[in-house]
Amino acid sequence: MKHLLRVAFLLILTGLTGCASLYFPPPPHAPMLTHQGEFYGSVSTNQHTNYAFQAAYGLTNHLAVAGTFSSLHRKKSDRTEDIDFGEASLGYFTRLPDKRVLEVYVGGGGGSTQRLERNEAQITTRTLDGSLSKVFAQVNYARKKKQNLHLFNHDFPLTYGAALRLSYMQLNNFTIDKMPTPGENNVFFEPITFTRTQIAGPVQLQLISGQIFGFRSNKYLKAANSVFQVGIVINLDKNTTLD
Numbered sequence: 454m455k456h457l458l459r460v461a462f463l464l465i466l467t468g469l470t471g472c473a474s475l476y477f478p479p480p481p482h483a484p485m486l487t488h489q490g491e492f493y494g495s496v497s498t499n500q501h502t503n504y505a506f507q508a509a510y511g512l513t514n515h516l517a518v519a520g521t522f523s524s525l526h527r528k529k530s531d532r533t534e535d536i537d538f539g540e541a542s543l544g545y546f547t548r549l550p551d552k553r554v555l556e557v558y559v560g561g562g563g564g565s566t567q568r569l570e571r572n573e574a575q576i577t578t579r580t581l582d583g584s585l586s587k588v589f590a591q592v593n594y595a596r597k598k599k600q601n602l603h604l605f606n607h608d609f610p611l612t613y614g615a616a617l618r619l620s621y622m623q624l625n626n627f628t629i630d631k632m633p634t635p636g637e638n639n640v641f642f643e644p645i646t647f648t649r650t651q652i653a654g655p656v657q658l659q660l661i662s663g664q665i666f667g668f669r670s671n672k673y674l675k676a677a678n679s680v681f682q683v684g685i686v687i688n689l690d691k692n693t694t695l696d
Contacts, residue, residue, distance in 0.1 A: 474674060477525045478680055482509060487554060492687075492688070494508045497661065502527050505523045506522045507519070518543055523539075531572075533568070553596040558593070564585045566583050566584070581673070582626075595612055611649070612657075621639075622641060624673060639674050
């Protein structure tokens with residue numbers, strides 16, 4: 454019950470968050486791999502219709518590759534937003550005592566962003582276009598909870614953890630109404646927590662919540678959006694719940 458109340462509270466908070474930035478953060482990936490040959494895949498979304506597709510693979514018992522593609526396309530009464538962003542990273546993972554996992558990733562990404570602003574007569578008054586680039590470092594930590602979630606006379610194993618990401622972002626090739634405009638850059642800190650509930654076999658339900666903090670006060674590239682995603686995770690390995 455505590456978990457459900459916490460999720461409901463986060464939904465209310467994120468619903469009140471505006472989207473004034475030309476960057477919408479994809480959720481930091483947290484595959485929590487344990488050994489070579491393990492595959493992680495996930496698809497998630499939120500109330501902003503931001504979709505994220507993520508995958509990771511254990512190349513060795515400690516080395517992994519991961520990738521994310523995030524897409525936001527929505528039309529509101531005063532604006533239309535189109536943001537596509539992809540990331541790739543290389544990571545180190547290790548298994549700790551007491552069913553814990555630690556991961557460290559470094560990577561980069563890029564994409565495109567566009568916003569069309571309209572007046573009350575639904576006439577476009579301004580068009581903002583640009584490209585996005587980033588480099589980041591991230592640390593993930595997770596462990597399997599000893600208690601299970603008991604619902605409908607069934608026990609569902611829980612895994613919970615956290616991820617800390619530091620990113621350097623740039624808004625490049627920026628134009629307003631096709632006129633070249635100086636770009637912006639920012640440093641973002643993105644702490645998140647996640648909870649996974651095993652549904653059946655390798656399939657898990659995942660909840661991600663967190664916030665994004667910007668170190669610079671910008672007009673267009675700023676930390677204006679919180680992180681909340683609900684999705685499905687598939688872990689093709691017998692150690693799905695960190696057993």
